[in-house]
Amino acid sequence: xxxxxxxxxxxxxxxxxxxxxxxxxxxxxxxxxxxxxxxxxxxxxxxxxxxxxxxxxxxxxxxxxxxxxxxxxxxxxxxxxxxxxxxxxxxxxxxxxxxxxxxxxxxxxxxxxxxxxxxxxxxxxxxxxxxxxxxxxxxxxxxxxxxxxxxxxxxxxxxxxxxxxxxxxxxxxxxxxxxxxxxxxxxxxxxxxxxxxxxxxxxxxxxxxxxxxxxxxxxxxxxxxxxxxxxxxxxxxxxxxxxxxxxxxxxxxxxxxxxxxxxxxxxxxxxxxxxxxxxxxxxxxxxxxxxxxxxxxxxxxxxxxxxxxxxxxxxxxxxxxxxxxxxxxxxxxxxxxxxxxxxxxxxxxxxxxxxxxxxxxxxxxxxxxxxxxxxxxxxxxxxxxxxxxxxxxxxxxxxxxxxxxxxxxxxxxxxxxxxxxxxxxxxxxxxxxxxxxxxxxxxxxxxxxxxxxxxxxxxxxxxxxxxxxxxxxxxxxxxxxxxxxxxxxxxxxxxxxxxxxxxxxxxxxxxxxxxxxxxxxxxxxxxxxxxxxxxxxxxxxxxxxxxxxxxxxxxxxxxxxxxxx
Ligand SMILES: [Zn+2]
Numbered sequence: 001x002x003x004x005x006x007x008x009x010x011x012x013x014x015x016x017x018x019x020x021x022x023x024x025x026x027x028x029x030x031x032x033x034x035x036x037x038x039x040x041x042x043x044x045x046x047x048x049x050x051x052x053x054x055x056x057x058x059x060x061x062x063x064x065x066x067x068x069x070x071x072x073x074x075x076x077x078x079x080x081x082x083x084x085x086x087x088x089x090x091x092x093x094x095x096x097x098x099x100x101x102x103x104x105x106x107x108x109x110x111x112x113x114x115x116x117x118x119x120x121x122x123x124x125x126x127x128x129x130x131x132x133x134x135x136x137x138x139x140x141x142x143x144x145x146x147x148x149x150x151x152x153x154x155x156x157x158x159x160x161x162x163x164x165x166x167x168x169x170x171x172x173x174x175x176x177x178x179x180x181x182x183x184x185x186x187x188x189x190x191x192x193x194x195x196x197x198x199x200x201x202x203x204x205x206x207x208x209x210x211x212x213x214x215x216x217x218x219x220x221x222x223x224x225x226x227x228x229x230x231x232x233x234x235x236x237x238x239x240x241x242x243x244x245x246x247x248x249x250x251x252x253x254x255x256x257x258x259x260x261x262x263x264x265x266x267x268x269x270x271x272x273x274x275x276x277x278x279x280x281x282x283x284x285x286x287x288x289x290x291x292x293x294x295x296x297x298x299x300x301x302x303x304x305x306x307x308x309x310x311x312x313x314x315x316x317x318x319x320x321x322x323x324x325x326x327x328x329x330x331x332x333x334x335x336x337x338x339x340x341x342x343x344x345x346x347x348x349x350x351x352x353x354x355x356x357x358x359x360x361x362x363x364x365x366x367x368x369x370x371x372x373x374x375x376x377x378x379x380x381x382x383x384x385x386x387x388x389x390x391x392x393x394x395x396x397x398x399x400x401x402x403x404x405x406x407x408x409x410x411x412x413x414x415x416x417x418x419x420x421x422x423x424x425x426x427x428x429x430x431x432x433x434x435x436x437x438x439x440x441x442x443x444x445x446x447x448x449x450x451x452x453x454x455x456x457x458x459x460x461x462x463x464x465x466x467x468x469x470x471x472x473x474x475x476x477x478x479x480x481x482x483x484x485x486x487x488x489x490x491x492x493x494x495x496x497x498x499x500x501x502x503x504x505x506x507x508x509x510x511x512x513x514x515x516x517x518x519x520x521x522x523x524x525x526x527x528x529x530x531x532x533x534x535x536x537x538x539x540x541x542x543x544x545x546x547x548x549x550x551x552x553x554x555x556x557x558x559x560x561x562x563x564x565x
Pocket of ligand 1: 503
């Protein structure tokens with residue numbers, strides 16, 4: 001065969017191949033969407049609190065075909081979705097998902113932070129100018145609003161784009177899991193009041209609780225669930241992905257109740273009759289998710305989501321996965337069983353959505369706000385470096401060091417969430433150099449066991465964006481809310497107790513989280529390149545042909561759509 005001809009034939013085959021591949025996988029473009037009329041009727045955001053990306057594969061053989069597997073097998077899985085800032089916590093996570101930007105811009109630098117202005121701790125969704133709705137007025141559980149959020153959300157943008165014809169509803173057991181996703185203009189944001197076992201809101205949103213929420217509360221679903229005994233869904237020896245039931249890495253379910261002061265099955269929930277703990281205990285079981293599932297089905301039905309002329313948005317955040325993970329640790333049978341039961345709750349929501357709204361009219365995304373680490377002693381027992389960082393002791397030692405070095409007492413205002421806030425007023429008065437003190441603090445901290453980095457506020461804004469953790473620390477830093485020195489611990493080090501675990505680091509176990517798009521025209525497949533938590537909101541905005549949220553710094557993910565030109 002003539003070489004030239006042969007080469008041309010190969011080139012032709014390659015070209016056809018490329019064209020074919022492109023026609024199947026080319027990302028959707030604006031031109032491919034025929035205006036806003038072509039948009040899905042309902043966007044459903046499902047956030048699983050503390051779900052690591054590897055749980056999909058770890059629990060794959062235990063999942064049914066109708067829940068997580070249905071989303072993966074029918075949707076578009078972004079396998080490398082990472083949080084792109086260091087404070088991997090619930091508040092920053094939910095804010096980043098729905099604002100499409102990092103704490104440096106949306107202001108949610110942590111679940112709580114120290115305010116120099118108020119000389120007090122600020123919790124991310126507290127708003128004491130508001131009143132509780134749905135519970136007693138003096139109850140602070142309802143005094144919430146998005147007032148601390150500095151940029152708007154995808155739901156707000158949807159409202160702006162549709163002249164407020166869209167309906168945006170956000171629900172969670174956690175206030176911050178609902179308030180931050182709901183944004184400034186939600187039509188209803190509801191969370192669980194763990195004092196009275198009801199779903200509540202604040203007068204930021206409405207003056208009286210929506211009738212369907214009152215009706216739901218009257219069903220006393222939380223009370224019914226607390227009559228259950230938490231038993232494993234499978235024979236206990238089938239939990240091959242987890243440690244045995246009785247290991248020292250797990251916390252007890254409820255130390256106030258004799259029968260629940262243990263970490264082994266079965267858990268007789270009806271033994272918790274204490275008013276002060278009963279509704280809290282529910283959160284630390286899979287039935288907290290079941291309660292939210294029931295509330296989600298009621299919201300879909302009564303708010304008629306997906307049945308309006310414009311696209312609606314429904315934000316659901318499941319929190320019990322986080323409570324169970326913190327309490328029992330990520331290797332526990334309790335955690336695995338919580339995911340097996342959540343899989344069924346998610347299946348029920350998907351069944352309802354597909355039967356009543358239709359898969360072709362729905363666009364679902366499922367993600368998480370953060371992951372979690374292995375229990376420190378579990379890691380140590382397997383010879384993997386890990387440790388507990390004691391910020392109280394470190395703070396005392398640091399204070400003594402600064403007093404000796406600069407001859408001034410009280411140079412530290414607050415040491416919280418690995419942020420050191422210096423007494424800038426006193427430093428000014430004493431005509432000391434802030435830069436010098438920040439540097440001294442950082443140098444001291446770098447010598448403390450468990451500290452990987454101590455970065456000073458002077459250097460963070462001018463970090464080069466070349467090194468991952470520098471970039472992420474920069475994405476965390478908000479001059480008005482962050483400290484003067486930001487600490488990053490070593491991998492698997494944490495501020496926590498001996499049992500269970502936590503999160504909040506820039507490391508993979510905390511920042512590698514799932515992301516699946518499903519429904520509407522989404523083509524089944526996987527995407528390997530790294531994407532970030534902040535890319536979710538601009539992807540939804542792109543698919544809807546609307547503006548991304550106002551502070552958005554993420555980029556749309558090329559989710560392939562059927563029928564794209
Ligand atoms: Zn947590």
